[in-house]
Amino acid sequence: MAHLVNALHLAEVPLVLFAQRAFHPTMAFTALAPFLFAVSRRALAIELLLVFCVADLSNLVIKWVIAGNRPYWVDPEVWQFPMTCEGGWGMPSGHMQAFSTVTYFIIFRTRAHKAWFMPHGAMCALGAYSRVYTGSHFPSQTLAGWALGLTFGFFGSRLFECLDASQQLHRGTRLLRISYLGSLIGVLGIMVFGVHAALELAGLDPLTSLPLARGACRTGKVVGLIWEGTAKVFGVLIGTAAVAVLQWPCSKDAPALAQGVLHRWTSVAGLMTAHHLLLDRFATSAAAYNDGPDGPTTLLSCAAIGYLNVVLAAGLACLLQLLLQPAKQA
Numbered sequence: 669m670a671h672l673v674n675a676l677h678l679a680e681v682p683l684v685l686f687a688q689r690a691f692h693p694t695m696a697f698t699a700l701a702p703f704l705f706a707v708s709r710r711a712l713a714i715e716l717l718l719v720f721c722v723a724d725l726s727n728l729v730i731k732w733v734i735a736g737n738r739p740y741w742v743d744p745e746v747w748q749f750p751m752t753c754e755g756g757w758g759m760p761s762g763h764m765q766a767f768s769t770v771t772y773f774i775i776f777r778t779r780a781h782k783a784w785f786m787p788h789g790a791m792c793a794l795g796a797y798s799r800v801y802t803g804s805h806f807p808s809q810t811l812a813g814w815a816l817g818l819t820f821g822f823f824g825s826r827l828f829e830c831l832d833a834s835q836q837l838h839r840g841t842r843l844l845r846i847s848y849l850g851s852l853i854g855v856l857g858i859m860v861f862g863v864h865a866a867l868e869l870a871g872l873d874p875l876t877s878l879p880l881a882r883g884a885c886r887t888g889k890v891v892g893l894i895w896e897g898t899a900k901v902f903g904v905l906i907g908t909a910a911v912a913v914l915q916w917p918c919s920k921d922a923p924a925l926a927q928g929v930l931h932r933w934t935s936v937a938g939l940m941t942a943h944h945l946l947l948d949r950f951a952t953s954a955a956a957y958n959d960g961p962d963g964p965t966t967l968l969s970c971a972a973i974g975y976l977n978v979v980l981a982a983g984l985a986c987l988l989q990l991l992l993q994p995a996k997q998a
C-alpha cells in the first residue's frame with residue numbers, strides 16, 4: 669500500500685511541473701495569441717497581446733516597489749527545481765498574473781458562458797499550487813497575482829469594448845492606430861525605466877533580487893532574469909503594434925477558414941507546430957550568440973524573439989487563410 673501511495677505522489681510531480689510550463693507568461697505570445705491568429709480571431713489576439721504586455725510590465729514594476737522575498741530565499745529547506753530559481757522579486761506572482769489576465773480577458777471580452785468560470789477556477793488553483801509547490805512563491809503572492817490578473821483582464825476588456833463602441837483602433841485610420849500604439853509603448857517605457865531610476869535615486873536598487881536568488885539557488889542557474897523578460901515583452905509590444913498598424917492582405921476576421929471541422933483543425937494544428945519549430949530554431953541560434961545575461965546581444969535577441977513570435981504567427985495565419993481561400997470558394 670505504501671508503495672502505491674508513494675508511486676501516486678511521484679506521479680503528481682510531473683503534473684505540477686507541467687503546470688509550471690503551461691502557466692509561464694510567455695505562453696501568451698508563444699501559444700495563445702498564435703492560436704487565436706490561426707483560428708482567425710486576429711482582433712482578439714492583438715487586444716490580448718496588448719493587455720498582456722501592460723499586465724506583465726506592471727508586474728515587474730510592482731515587484732520592484734514591494735521587493736517581496738521568495739520562499740527559496742528565506743528557507744534553505746525548500747525543495748528546489750530548476751524552475752524554482754526565479755531571479756526577480758516574489759510579490760505578486762508573474763505567472764499567476766499573466767495567466768489570469770489573458771484568460772479573464774478572453775472570458776470577459778467574448779462574453780463567454782458562466783460555466784467557463786468553474787474549469788477556469790480549477791486551472792488557476794492548479795497554477796497557484798504549482799508555484800507554491802516548487803518554492804517559487806508564498807500562497808499570498810499567487811493570490812495577489814490572480815487578483816491583479818482579474819483586474820487587468822476585466823478593465824482591459826471594458827477598455828476595448830469602449831474603443832469598439834467608438835469605432836477606434838481596429839476600424840480607425842492607420843494614423844490613429846499608430847498614435848495609440850506609439851503612445852502606449854512610450855508610456856510603458858517611461859513607467860519601467862522611470863520607476864527603476866526613481867528607486868535607484870532613493871537608494872533602493874531593484875536588481876538586488878538577483879544576488880539573493882543566486883545565493884539561494886542550489887544549481888546556481890537563475891531563470892527569469894529581469895531585463896531578458898522585459899526585452900521579450902517590448903519585442904512583443906512592437907510586433908503587436910506592427911501587426912495592428914500594417915494592413916495584412918487578409919486583415920478581416922473570416923468566420924471559417926475551410927470547409928469541414930477536420931480540415932480546419934488540422935490546418936490550425938499544422939500552423940501552430942510550424943510556428944513553434946521556426947521559433948525554436950531561431951531561439952536556439954540566438955542563444956548561441958549570448959554575451960552574458962544582460963549583454964546587448966542577449967537582450968536584442970530576446971526582443972527579436974518576442975517580436976518574431978507575434979509577426980510570424982500573424983503572417984503564417986494570413987498565409988494559411990490565403991491558401992485555403994480557393995477551398996472555401998469551391
Ligand SMILES: O=P(O)(O)OC[C@H]1O[C@@H](O)[C@H](O)[C@@H](O)[C@@H]1O
Pocket residue numbers: 693724727728754756757758760761762763764799804891892893896897898
Ligand atoms: O513571479 P513569477 O511567477 O515567478 O514569474 C516570473 C516571470 O515574470 C514575468 O513577468 C517575466 O516576464 C518572466 O521573465 C519571469 O520569469
